[in-house]
Amino acid sequence: MFPLSETFLQTSTLFVELASTEFMRYILAATGLHVLLNSGLRPFALRRRIRSDQPPKGQIRREILTSARSVLVFAGISLAAVWAVKMGWAQVHQDPDTYGWPYFFLSVAILIVGHDTWFYWIHRLLHDKRLYRRWHHLHHRSFKPTPFTAFAFNIGEAALHGLYTPLVILLLPVSYLALFLFSIHMIVRNTIGHCGVELFPSAKSGRPFFDWLTTVTHHDLHHASPDWNFGLYFTFWDRLMGTEHPDYLKHFAATRTSLSSLETVGEKSTARPISKRMGLGAAVMIAACLTSLSADADQSAAELERLSGSWVSEGYGAVVKLHSCNQPPTELCGTLIWIWSPQSQQHLGIKMLWGFRFDGSGWRRGEIAIPGRNQVFRSDIQMIDLDTLQVKGCAVIVCKSQIWRRLDSLPHVGLPR
Incomplete structure (x- = not known):
């Protein structure tokens, strides 16, 4: 790749x-x-x-x-x-x-x-x-x-x-x-x-x-x-x-x-308000973080549900099943369930994608492995529409993209779902 x-x-x-x-x-x-x-x-x-x-x-x-x-x-x-x-x-x-x-x-x-x-x-x-x-x-x-x-x-x-x-x-x-x-x-x-x-x-x-x-x-x-x-x-x-x-x-x-x-006595009036302000600020920040984390988790779960299922890589080279990595669902993973190359059949069932997190617009900072090549790349996934994904892999400054399509949307038969 x-x-x-x-x-x-x-x-x-x-x-x-x-x-x-x-x-x-x-x-x-x-x-x-x-x-x-x-x-x-x-x-x-x-x-x-x-x-x-x-x-x-x-x-x-x-x-x-x-x-x-x-x-x-x-x-x-x-x-x-x-x-x-x-x-x-x-x-x-x-x-x-x-x-x-x-x-x-x-x-x-x-x-x-x-x-x-x-x-x-x-x-x-x-x-x-x-x-x-x-x-x-x-x-x-x-x-x-x-x-x-x-x-x-x-x-x-x-x-x-x-x-x-x-x-x-x-x-x-x-x-x-x-x-x-x-x-x-x-x-x-x-x-x-x-x-x-x-x-x-x-x-x-x-x-x-x-x-x-x-x-x-x-x-x-x-x-x-x-x-x-x-x-x-x-x-x-x-x-x-x-x-x-x-x-x-x-x-x-x-x-x-x-x-x-x-x-000391002369400084207590200054020290106490500082402590109170810092404590109040910390409480507000913690509450905001917890609220944000909860909202992010709900949005990630909804996006994972939209994305879950079997996807076909560009050129019908492989079928990858996308699913949640963890509970509650916040990370995206992908398992290889079919590959075109007969020499790579032993890699079926491996985790091919992992570590993707939703940032509000796409799944970022994950990793994607190339079966049989012992290579791992930084990767981002962007959902173009319900049946189309753009998958980008990068090595330092060199990046390439593929279009993956949802298996159920394709007219071809004979591939595992």
């Missing part, structure tokens, strides 16, 4: 999945924090904002676009890492308890501390005047950073940052769960560090309560004064190498009051 080699298809599909996952992780973390600080926590954020003015118009759009490009670079490097694991050059295991739970937690700590070290020295290298303009200047165009600044890198800088994980797994056996926790920690700390609102608590002395962690002020000062504060998660490299901003603690104390002040 689609003349692409299996290796190319698997590689292309994996690249798309890696890029999609990485971008979703970035956009959810950045958008979630941005929305939170500009809605439910807005009074809190206004009192703890590091800069008094907002980023210039168009900055966030530029940051998202350049971050999307960085994600493509990360995905390409991750793809190489996946093949390294398949070839046995790197050790990544499914069971987090393979070497015992103490080692699992140690491996997570090594990933995080090692990344901070890698970032610090790569970051200092990129500030060399011979590299800065071509390799790092783009990130510093965000003089007033936002959560979306997190991945706004030049291509070369993105590649250097993306190399860390593949290099580590060549040396250190880790589990997929450890890598997942490390990646979540990385994007959360990265977006928080660029959010422009001091979220870290302070001690009574005015110093950061967790003085060994980089606060939001710590990294914000780097965007204001690029010759200082190169660390990502921890302050010890900056302090050891003398690159921490000399007025960092003064800036932290000036832009920040203790988070515990929300619980």
Whole structure:
């Protein structure tokens, strides 16, 4: 159906999945924090904002676009890492308890501390005047950073940052769960560090309560004064190498009051309405989601009933019976019940289509298998009329469509129904 080699298809599909996952992780973390600080926590954020003015118009759009490009670079490097694991050059295991739970937690700590070290020295290298303009200047165009600044890198800088994980797994056996926790920690700390609102608590002395962690002020000062504060998660490299901003603690104390002040008498009148507004907003969102899910389920069930039955592929090559995958009926599947090729009779009864969900206009983001070819493609199904379907299969950017017809509407006999 689609003349692409299996290796190319698997590689292309994996690249798309890696890029999609990485971008979703970035956009959810950045958008979630941005929305939170500009809605439910807005009074809190206004009192703890590091800069008094907002980023210039168009900055966030530029940051998202350049971050999307960085994600493509990360995905390409991750793809190489996946093949390294398949070839046995790197050790990544499914069971987090393979070497015992103490080692699992140690491996997570090594990933995080090692990344901070890698970032610090790569970051200092990129500030060399011979590299800065071509390799790092783009990130510093965000003089007033936002959560979306997190991945706004030049291509070369993105590649250097993306190399860390593949290099580590060549040396250190880790589990997929450890890598997942490390990646979540990385994007959360990265977006928080660029959010422009001091979220870290302070001690009574005015110093950061967790003085060994980089606060939001710590990294914000780097965007204001690029010759200082190169660390990502921890302050010890900056302090050891003398690159921490000399007025960092003064800036932290000036832009920040203790988070515990929300619980003091003077702040209770502010904290309670914020909690109530957030609680009310969450309740409204949950109710809206439940209502939407219920409506979507009813619509999916109705569309499944219209679609159920036997359908003949283009050229009378096969008959596929479409039906619900689950209960309540929300997903569309298809079982092969007849095929023209005598060499493919052993495939009768296989699930040929699965995972399609109705989005209001058609069945999207499912998968379709080609019997006997060991090939699986992303697919969409559009119902043209009661007896006609358009079935589209895609491999990366190459797509082809077929017209399927309902078996009962055809004059031909002798095919199973």
